[in-house]
Amino acid sequence: MSRTVRPVPKAPVRIVHLGLGAFHRSHQAWYTQHAGDAPDWGIAAFTGRRPDAAASLSGQDGLYTVVERGDEGDTFEVVGSIVEAVDGADIGRLAGLIAAPGTAVVTLTITEAAYGLRADGRLDPKDPGVADDLQQLKAGPDGMPTTPVGRLVNALAARQAAGAGPLAVVCCDNLSHNGTVARNAVVGMAEAWDPRLAAWIDANVSFVSTSVDRITPRTTDADVEAVTAACGYRDNSPVVAEPFRNWVLSGDFPAGRPRWEDAGAVFVDDIEPYENRKLWLLNGAHSLLAYLGQLRGHTTVAEALADPACLAAVERFWDEAEANLSGAAADGADLQIPAYRVQLLARFRNARIAHHLTQIAMDGSTKLRMRAVPVLAAEREAGRTGEGAAGMIAAWVAFCGAATQEGQAIQDPLAGDIAAACALPGPDRVRALVALLNEPLSQDGGTVELVATLAAGFVRQEAQA
Ligand SMILES: NC(=O)c1ccc[n+]([C@@H]2O[C@H](COP(=O)([O-])OP(=O)(O)OC[C@H]3O[C@@H](n4cnc5c(N)ncnc54)[C@H](O)[C@@H]3O)[C@@H](O)[C@H]2O)c1
Numbered sequence: 001m002s003r004t005v006r007p008v009p010k011a012p013v014r015i016v017h018l019g020l021g022a023f024h025r026s027h028q029a030w031y032t033q034h035a036g037d038a039p040d041w042g043i044a045a046f047t048g049r050r051p052d053a054a055a056s057l058s059g060q061d062g063l064y065t066v067v068e069r070g071d072e073g074d075t076f077e078v079v080g081s082i083v084e085a086v087d088g089a090d091i092g093r094l095a096g097l098i099a100a101p102g103t104a105v106v107t108l109t110i111t112e113a114a115y116g117l118r119a120d121g122r123l124d125p126k127d128p129g130v131a132d133d134l135q136q137l138k139a140g141p142d143g144m145p146t147t148p149v150g151r152l153v154n155a156l157a158a159r160q161a162a163g164a165g166p167l168a169v170v171c172c173d174n175l176s177h178n179g180t181v182a183r184n185a186v187v188g189m190a191e192a193w194d195p196r197l198a199a200w201i202d203a204n205v206s207f208v209s210t211s212v213d214r215i216t217p218r219t220t221d222a223d224v225e226a227v228t229a230a231c232g233y234r235d236n237s238p239v240v241a242e243p244f245r246n247w248v249l250s251g252d253f254p255a256g257r258p259r260w261e262d263a264g265a266v267f268v269d270d271i272e273p274y275e276n277r278k279l280w281l282l283n284g285a286h287s288l289l290a291y292l293g294q295l296r297g298h299t300t301v302a303e304a305l306a307d308p309a310c311l312a313a314v315e316r317f318w319d320e321a322e323a324n325l326s327g328a329a330a331d332g333a334d335l336q337i338p339a340y341r342v343q344l345l346a347r348f349r350n351a352r353i354a355h356h357l358t359q360i361a362m363d364g365s366t367k368l369r370m371r372a373v374p375v376l377a378a379e380r381e382a383g384r385t386g387e388g389a390a391g392m393i394a395a396w397v398a399f400c401g402a403a404t405q406e407g408q409a410i411q412d413p414l415a416g417d418i419a420a421a422c423a424l425p426g427p428d429r430v431r432a433l434v435a436l437l438n439e440p441l442s443q444d445g446g447t448v449e450l451v452a453t454l455a456a457g458f459v460r461q462e463a464q465a
């Protein structure tokens with residue numbers, strides 16, 4: 001940025017973030033800036049796989065613009081809660097910050113696929129990243145773990161050694177029971193390296209579960225230009241997000257936390273109803289639109305939703321999801337599912353947010369396990385067909401088949417297995433793909449037949465003009 005516009009003084013680092021992407025900047029960093037005690041809570045944010053985002057943000061003193069993009073127009077706000085942006089490969093700095101007694105919270109947005117989990121939600125020791133990091137951790141001080149979980153385990157060992165006390169790890173990825181997932185991944189890796197560290201983590205680290213929501217597509221060059229034109233300064237790291245935002249958290253913060261509730265965050269005892277409402281209705285519809293929409297020639301969420309066939313598929317899935325959602329939380333709070341559905345349609349129709357289906361389609365095997373499988377399993381259990389949820393899986397099956405035939409790479413942690421499944425003949429192909437999402441469902445002949453029939457009806461169409 002060409003001028004100093006730091007909206008708050010530089011706060012001391014008390015939060016460490018892993019996964020410095022678009023979402024962290026539009027969500028957790030925004031909430032931290034808007035907490036009543038923001039001057040006490042600075043964030044040191046580490047990138048995942050490349051140093052670029054840290055270099056870009058460091059070049060402008062950590063400051064960046066959140067462009068809130070509504071139906072009617074844009075508003076701009078400079079956010080200053082990220083006080084340090086670091087290359088994720090700098091594991092020394094990460095260990096130093098996590099070992100510091102002042103550090104109280106670690107937040108994560110490293111994507112669903114980065115946890116290295118099997119379909120049953122446990123750490124997968126055969127995952128190449130997990131296996132390699134275990135070797136690195138066992139190599140001692142010269143080891144260089146490369147996955148976020150391996151780096152975090154390494155840094156927690158430094159905190160244990162420093163006697164710096166307990167802290168909270170707050171998973172902000174779109175995963176069911178995301179606190180438990182983060183715990184399984186971190187404790188699972190620690191156990192395989194050093195059981196005493198695993199025991200220390202068990203006793204000292206609180207894994208907080210969250211439901212996180214704010215549609216934040218990848219920033220484009222046009223977004224950078226729009227900020228320059230509207231604000232009169234050059235920001236190389238702006239982020240564009242919808243006006244809506246939501247954060248529900250459940251768990252303990254043994255070393256304290258910012259007053260995120262001042263910015264609208266909600267703390268609950270029973271997070272599951274909120275989590276399912278968001279993951280099934282919002283993210284489920286997104287995944288359905290990502291595969292069916294692309295097969296029908298659309299490129300963005302808003303375009304796909306304007307197609308009556310896609311809208312009907314979403315409504316069909318939502319009816320099934322709603323039948324299996326709790327309408328109220330344990331404390332009696334009404335989750336207002338019908339109103340939530342209406343609001344979602346309006347959010348998806350915000351055509352000024354160009355949310356690309358290709359981005360949502362990535363890592364489908366991990367996402368569909370949480371977005372389609374639970375609804376389909378519940379529908380089958382209730383003696384119903386589960387055609388809406390099966391439709392989402394069928395769209396993914398047809399999408400994988402079309403991409404494979406066209407020689408396009410599928411970005412997914414199971415890309416090799418997907419390619420192998422797609423090489424099989426008809427019914428075996430569908431069964432093998434369903435098995436990648438959920439083994440028991442793949443043994444249910446009725447489910448496989450239903451998915452196969454629906455998938456046969458989804459054929460690739462020419463891109464819409
Ligand atoms: N973007 C949204 O609208 C949104 C909304 C709610 C939740 N989320 C959650 O946040 C996550 C990140 O979204 P984003 O928009 O910031 O994405 P992004 O691509 O902008 O950033 C992702 C970050 O994670 C790192 N990363 C990605 N894959 C990794 C891997 N396999 N190993 C290590 N690091 C990896 C990247 O390097 C980057 O730092 C999503 O996957 C989702 O779980 C996103």
Ligand SMILES: O=P(O)(O)OC[C@@H](O)[C@@H](O)[C@H](O)[C@H](O)CO
Pocket residue numbers: 112174212213214215216282283286287359360
């Ligand atoms: O971010 P992912 O890859 O988990 O999923 C893609 C979208 O469904 C997601 O980013 C939503 O836009 C977001 O969860 C809205 O809060």
